[in-house]
Amino acid sequence: xxxxxxGLAYRGRTASIGFAHGPFVRVDAGTNGARVVGNLAEEALxxxxxxxxxxxxxxDLAEIAGGEAAQILEFQVALLEDxxxxxxIFASIGEGDAADVAWRTALDAQIADYNAAPxxxxxxxxxxxxxxxxxxxNILRGGGGQPQAIPSGAVVCAEDLxxxxxxxxxxxxxxxxxxxxxxxxxxxxxLARARGxxxxxxxxxxxxxxxxxxxxxxxxxxELDPSAEQVxxxxxxxxxxxxxxxxxxxxxxRPTASWRGEPIKLFINIQRVADLDHxxxxxxxxxxxxxxxxxxxxxxxxxxEETQFQAYDAVLRWAARRPVTIRTFDAGGDKPVxxxxxxxxxxxxxxxxxxxxxxxxxxxxAVQLRALARAAVRGNLKVMFPMVTSADELExxxxxxxxIVQRLQADGVAAMLPELGIxxxxxxxxxxxxxxxxxxxxxxxxxxxxxxxxxxxxxxxxAPLMDPLHPAVLELIARTAEHGRRAGISVxxxxxxxxxxxxxxxxxxxxxxELSVNASALAQIKQTIDRLSSGGSLG
Amino acid sequence: MLDKADEQIFTGNVRxxxxxxxxxxxxVKLTKLAKKFQAQISVRVEGAPEWINAKGVxxxxxxxxxxxxxxxxxxxGSDAEAAVAALVELIATDFPDGAP
Numbered sequence: 001x002x003x004x005x006x007g008l009a010y011r012g013r014t015a016s017i018g019f020a021h022g023p024f025v026r027v028d029a030g031t032n033g034a035r036v037v038g039n040l041a042e043e044a045l046x047x048x049x050x051x052x053x054x055x056x057x058x059x060d061l062a063e064i065a066g067g068e069a070a071q072i073l074e075f076q077v078a079l080l081e082d083x084x085x086x087x088x089i090f091a092s093i094g095e096g097d098a099a100d101v102a103w104r105t106a107l108d109a110q111i112a113d114y115n116a117a118p119x120x121x122x123x124x125x126x127x128x129x130x131x132x133x134x135x136x137x138n139i140l141r142g143g144g145g146q147p148q149a150i151p152s153g154a155v156v157c158a159e160d161l162x163x164x165x166x167x168x169x170x171x172x173x174x175x176x177x178x179x180x181x182x183x184x185x186x187x188x189x190x191l192a193r194a195r196g197x198x199x200x201x202x203x204x205x206x207x208x209x210x211x212x213x214x215x216x217x218x219x220x221x222x223e224l225d226p227s228a229e230q231v232x233x234x235x236x237x238x239x240x241x242x243x244x245x246x247x248x249x250x251x252x253x254r255p256t257a258s259w260r261g262e263p264i265k266l267f268i269n270i271q272r273v274a275d276l277d278h279x280x281x282x283x284x285x286x287x288x289x290x291x292x293x294x295x296x297x298x299x300x301x302x303x304x305e306e307t308q309f310q311a312y313d314a315v316l317r318w319a320a321r322r323p324v325t326i327r328t329f330d331a332g333g334d335k336p337v338x339x340x341x342x343x344x345x346x347x348x349x350x351x352x353x354x355x356x357x358x359x360x361x362x363x364x365x366a367v368q369l370r371a372l373a374r375a376a377v378r379g380n381l382k383v384m385f386p387m388v389t390s391a392d393e394l395e396x397x398x399x400x401x402x403x404i405v406q407r408l409q410a411d412g413v414a415a416m417l418p419e420l421g422i423x424x425x426x427x428x429x430x431x432x433x434x435x436x437x438x439x440x441x442x443x444x445x446x447x448x449x450x451x452x453x454x455x456x457x458x459x460x461x462x463a464p465l466m467d468p469l470h471p472a473v474l475e476l477i478a479r480t481a482e483h484g485r486r487a488g489i490s491v492x493x494x495x496x497x498x499x500x501x502x503x504x505x506x507x508x509x510x511x512x513x514e515l516s517v518n519a520s521a522l523a524q525i526k527q528t529i530d531r532l533s534s535g536g537s538l539g
Numbered sequence: 540m541l542d543k544a545d546e547q548i549f550t551g552n553v554r555x556x557x558x559x560x561x562x563x564x565x566x567v568k569l570t571k572l573a574k575k576f577q578a579q580i581s582v583r584v585e586g587a588p589e590w591i592n593a594k595g596v597x598x599x600x601x602x603x604x605x606x607x608x609x610x611x612x613x614x615x616g617s618d619a620e621a622a623v624a625a626l627v628e629l630i631a632t633d634f635p636d637g638a639p
Contacts, residue, residue, distance in 0.1 A: 075563040084595035307607035
């Protein structure tokens, strides 16, 4: 943290943006009491009563909370009503287990199963199960689920916080949530975002001590017992966040961004279909980059044509007539996929990746191209190939694609060849940009910078050298934009630079008029363009 | 339940269009609807080795059905035919709000 301060500062991961300054309150599950174990019948009755009581408590909470929170709690009620789950627990009580032991064992097994899941969404649901586990155990131990009193406006700190516990806290006076573990995709994070409560997760180890805390959900920091200077800087960040947020939200709703009278198209990048749920996504001019690698890793097997078609079609339906640019599989490099990418390459970033890999594995590529050809008739689809070095590769991909379209049409399947473009991320492509007969270009500034600067972007030791504003990188961007302007071919940029306000003046000066950013950066980028256009600074 | 050898089994297939797959809310809706029927109802992701009781939410979630996967449904019992039709409808219409 900045400032010559005395207090301790910790950094985590943002789960919900916002600022909180208040008493620091440590909360723990507190299910460590002992209980007297009865006979088999008494234990079964005790568990039945605890389940009924828990069910009632959760129903009451859901009624007070309403909306999204109620739906989250409904999952817990459904678990209590799951006879397969509950009967197995009564069976182990019948075999002599104490009620709390049987309950805990069964729930822990479920939690472990969810935690072992490959997708983060399902992992995050394990905190709902832990919530339910602790509530019932608390009741069994006579705790009655009486929550610890939390002062208004507190920065609440816990290992993880279950959704029902979050709802029991009175957030009407503000406050924030600092979790040592947790996940930004958990239910409690969704609740915090919906309520506008700042939340930082994965803070790691933090001392139990601390009387007051500053929680910065934007910078993902927690400061304990801050000095006057730390408080002053925190308030300053808070104030500037408040101002910029209010004006950014207002600007987002305006039709098109413009810079010195020229329209700037702002698209969004998505990693998976669910990214479209972001509240700001609707304000985008379209989708500038839909990555498709999630399809390769989501199910543990390569995706079939129908699975892919459904995903592409869902995005096209969402976009209505707005353009959707889908990038074909960009596996290899730092994104290995078992059964697809090659093992044992000495230098995978310079290896068989992107389009190179797809052309080497036509049987896998063909499935994706078939799904894309069918999706192309459903909306404004554009398809781009990643990691293209020479014009021959583009033509080989086009040939494959055209053959597939022809075969589908011959079989009476609705299909067409969409507009084809390429990612410009290999310096050779940027330098020989005129040799490509592409319908559009999309500059992948992350890889382009890594290759131009000879810096592995995952190597932290090279961070000072890894400067996307290096004149060599900007020169290649400007050349590509200039070629597009002369030839009447659209050129956009979809790397991290587009979402970084500090890079915007350089990108606009290079001649770029189309940018694609994550939905969460859309408001800030639109606002920054507006400021730059009216001669202001970056703010 | 299944001891009558001649009891008819009804089946159905439906594609999961929900954007995030069979996660908490869809799973709750599915089990709630299944419980309205007397029939014994099982589901699985197409081709999976194990059939799962459609009335138990924990296993339905753990089935990890992904967006775009096909769900197979089979049911036996007095109202089995209606149960299959109702579940297919629920999944095909993307678990609308207000459904069970």
